[in-house]
Amino acid sequence: MIILLMGAPGSGKGVQGQKLIDCFGLVRISTGDMLREQISQKTEIGLRAKYDMDRGLLVPDELIVELLRLRIAMPDCKQGFILDGFPRSILQAQALTEQGVVPDHIVYLDVSEAVIVQRICGRLTHVASGRVYHEIFNPPKVAGRDDLTGEMLERRKDDNEVSVRQRLKVFEQQTRPVIDYYRAQKTALIHFINGENDKEVVGNQIYRALV
Ligand code: ADP
Numbered sequence: 001m002i003i004l005l006m007g008a009p010g011s012g013k014g015v016q017g018q019k020l021i022d023c024f025g026l027v028r029i030s031t032g033d034m035l036r037e038q039i040s041q042k043t044e045i046g047l048r049a050k051y052d053m054d055r056g057l058l059v060p061d062e063l064i065v066e067l068l069r070l071r072i073a074m075p076d077c078k079q080g081f082i083l084d085g086f087p088r089s090i091l092q093a094q095a096l097t098e099q100g101v102v103p104d105h106i107v108y109l110d111v112s113e114a115v116i117v118q119r120i121c122g123r124l125t126h127v128a129s130g131r132v133y134h135e136i137f138n139p140p141k142v143a144g145r146d147d148l149t150g151e152m153l154e155r156r157k158d159d160n161e162v163s164v165r166q167r168l169k170v171f172e173q174q175t176r177p178v179i180d181y182y183r184a185q186k187t188a189l190i191h192f193i194n195g196e197n198d199k200e201v202v203g204n205q206i207y208r209a210l211v
Contacts, residue, residue, distance in 0.1 A: 001026065001080040002101060003210070004087075004188070006179065007109030009167045010116040010123065011195045012202060014132040016109065017084045019203045024210070027076050030084040031064055033130040034071065036156075040127070053158055056166030058088055058174060065095040072101065080104075089174045093181045103188040107206055108179060109195030113168060120164040124153040138199065 003020065005013040017028040035053060038046030045067065049059040058064075068086055071077070083103075087093040096103075111119075122135040126146040133140045133153060141147050158167070182188050191209040195202055 001105070001210075002103045003080075003082045004103045004106045004182075005082060005084045005109070006106060006175070007195060008111060008113075008116055008171045008175075009164060010119040011109040011111040012199065013084045013109060014130060015138070015199050016107070016203060016206055017082050018131060020082050020206070020210075023207055024080075024082075026080050026082050028082040028084055028130075029068070029071055029077075029086070030130050031068060031086040031088075032084075034067055035059060035064075036127065038067075054163075056158060056163040056170065058170055061089055061091045061095070064088075065092055069095075069099060072099075087178055090177055090181055093178050097185070102185075103182070105210055106179070106182055106188045106190045107209065108190065108192050109202070110192055111195040115196055116168065117161060117164055120159050121161060123156065123159050125156050125159075126151060127154055 001024065003026070005017055007013050014030065017030065020026065021028050035046070035049045039050050040046070045063060048063060052059045064086065072081060087096055119134060119137065122137070124133045124135065124140070124144070125131070126149070128149070128151065129146070131146060131148070140153060142150070144153055145151065146153055179190065182190060191206070193202060193205050193209070197205075
């Protein structure tokens with residue numbers, strides 16, 4: 001099964017993606033996490049991506065398309081996967097189609113701009129796993145520490161109000177049209193979920209939509 005998780009930054013894709021791993025035993029692929037990994041390893045791709053990521057812009061399509069192509073060719077993707085943060089443009093969606101990747105389900109998490117800004121500004125991330133928390137709405141058991149490993153949580157450099165407003169603009173212009181692309185393809189079931197509800201409620205709604 002191939003699932004695309006779509007929604008603006010801070011709409012809950014990371015949290016819900018983690019839940020889906022447990023429910024369906026699929027791997028979760030987050031292109032944001034992959035890029036941050038490249039940055040922390042100081043690779044050439046990482047250096048190139050950092051420039052755009054720090055500015056709340058998308059990294060170039062050809063760079064991310066190639067990175068993703070290599071990732072989904074790996075053996076753990078044979079049974080399917082959950083894509084979080086890809087495709088983020090029509091060109092990326094077309095590249096997936098050309099690679100023969102046809103999603104079964106698209107889960108679209110709908111959240112208003114005001115809620116997104118609140119969420120992003122208190123977000124804490126466990127960089128190694130991609131697990132996300134919020135200082136107030138989803139606090140870790142021990143302040144500043146990941147629940148599973150006890151490692152320190154970090155605030156992403158792009159998790160500030162200026163960057164999030166820019167990312168929202170990019171989302172509207174470049175990512176939202178991807179839904180229309182898949183609507184026209186008529187291959188995937190598209191589920192619109194109110195992402196403002198409690199994360200357990202959202203998780204249950206997604207689960208019911210997928211089974
Ligand atoms: P968020 O959804 O909160 O913005 P992500 O971790 O998914 O966070 O992405 C962070 C940044 O990584 C984006 O702002 C963008 O610069 C880059 N990025 C991630 N995925 C893609 C993609 N598919 N295409 C282009 N840029 C991407």
